[in-house]
Amino acid sequence: xxxxxxxxxxxxKVTECNPRLAKFLIEQYGGADGELAAALRYLxxxxxxxxxxxxxxxxxxxxxxxxxxxxxxxxxxLTKDATPxxxxxxxxxxxxxSHDNALFYHNAAGAPWTATYIQAKGDPIADLYEDxxxxxKARATYQWIINLSDDPDLNDGLKYLREREVVHSLRxxxxxxxxxxxxxxxxxx
Amino acid sequence: MFTQYKFWEPYASPxxxxxxxxxxxxxxxxxxxxxxxPPGLAQFEPRAALYHGTLWKELFSPYPGPNKRGDVDE
Amino acid sequence: MNKVLxxxxxxxxEEIQAVDFVLVELTLYLDTxxxxxxxxxxxxxxxxxxxxxxxxxxxxxxxxxxxxxSYSNYPWDWDNTPWPWQV
Numbered sequence: 512x513x514x515x516x517x518x519x520x521x522x523x524k525v526t527e528c529n530p531r532l533a534k535f536l537i538e539q540y541g542g543a544d545g546e547l548a549a550a551l552r553y554l555x556x557x558x559x560x561x562x563x564x565x566x567x568x569x570x571x572x573x574x575x576x577x578x579x580x581x582x583x584x585x586x587x588x589l590t591k592d593a594t595p596x597x598x599x600x601x602x603x604x605x606x607x608x609s610h611d612n613a614l615f616y617h618n619a620a621g622a623p624w625t626a627t628y629i630q631a632k633g634d635p636i637a638d639l640y641e642d643x644x645x646x647x648k649a650r651a652t653y654q655w656i657i658n659l660s661d662d663p664d665l666n667d668g669l670k671y672l673r674e675r676e677v678v679h680s681l682r683x684x685x686x687x688x689x690x691x692x693x694x695x696x697x698x699x700x
Numbered sequence: 701m702f703t704q705y706k707f708w709e710p711y712a713s714p715x716x717x718x719x720x721x722x723x724x725x726x727x728x729x730x731x732x733x734x735x736x737x738p739p740g741l742a743q744f745e746p747r748a749a750l751y752h753g754t755l756w757k758e759l760f761s762p763y764p765g766p767n768k769r770g771d772v773d774e
Numbered sequence: 775m776n777k778v779l780x781x782x783x784x785x786x787x788e789e790i791q792a793v794d795f796v797l798v799e800l801t802l803y804l805d806t807x808x809x810x811x812x813x814x815x816x817x818x819x820x821x822x823x824x825x826x827x828x829x830x831x832x833x834x835x836x837x838x839x840x841x842x843x844s845y846s847n848y849p850w851d852w853d854n855t856p857w858p859w860q861v
Contacts, residue, residue, distance in 0.1 A: 517838045519858045520795070521750065522788055567805035574798060584859035654727065654763060667751075670763055674753025677761050678802065681731035685806040688736050737803070739810050746792040746820075755799035 520577035524664035525588040530601035533589040540582045541616030541624040544648040550575035552629035556638050564686040642683045650676035705765035729761035786831050793824045
């Protein structure tokens with residue numbers, strides 16, 4: 512089971528009321544390489560992967576939920592007191608018409624989250640390579656959002672999340688090495 | 701010298717409608733070069749680790765990178 | 775719920791976030807390096823530190839976890855302080 516802890520993994524701060532940035536950030540909330548997709552991808556793969564890497568998938572999957580809460584916090588703060596006019600100016604008119612200021616699992620273009628974003632091939636190497644690719648794609652997405660944002664406090668949180676993708680990617684690469692089982696038998700390079 | 705950003709020069713046609721960006725870059729963060737993290741890597745202090753997003757100095761990847769070749773990226 | 779949180783809340787919370795972040799990093803590291811004795815020693819040390827910091831925090835600002843992972847005052851105080859995305 513899971514326990515919720517009433518704190519963020521990282522102190523998220525936002526300087527400006529800027530719903531335009533929320534429109535971009537929602538990509539990491541309900542998009543293909545977003546945090547929801549990541550959490551569900553890893554936690555679902557656990558059931559069919561060798562025991563040696565189940566702990567890693569569990570722990571990274573769990574951390575992704577902490578990142579999802581950070582993204583939600585950023586979006587919440589950026590849109591909390593935004594008026595319908597401000598939402599419309601930010602390109603969130605269509606979102607507002609359907610959801611008011613509620614968060615919803617969709618991407619920056621408004622397409623709802625779908626299970627087709629995540630794969631579970633059942634082949635451990637194929638699944639871990641998918642996970643490495645997902646981390647690199649999420650890293651790139653954070654880069655593009657940072658490029659679009661001029662809010663220094665928000666960017667601070669986004670740089671943290673980008674760095675977490677780097678560390679997760681390394682751990683998944685190590686998981687591949689563990690499953691290859693040749694780490695101590697043969698020196699490569 | 702090890703860098704976390706690489707640069708390339710895309711072909712620019714005289715018929716390109718936007719002013720050409722003569723140099724483009726992409727990120728090549730540390731995990732690409734570490735096959736398996738060796739034990740005992742140097743660590744940040746807890747608070748600095750939190751604000752860097754990693755406990756290990758060698759895994760830190762700054763963003764954005766340098767604007768041009770030769771700028772120091774750390 | 776409109777009481778403003780004192781600066782001590784943010785300071786203590788940041789201390790916990792720093793210590794718990796070390797634990798997140800060490801957890802993922804140990805998942806792929808289960809034999810690293812020094813890392814496990816560091817992990818157990820920080821685990822103890824985290825528990826101590828949380829006892830201190832919860833005395834002032836209420837429970838961090840529920841389902842029985844934290845004690846409750848009377849009346850039930852789970853939602854006395856604002857939620858993480860609100861602060």
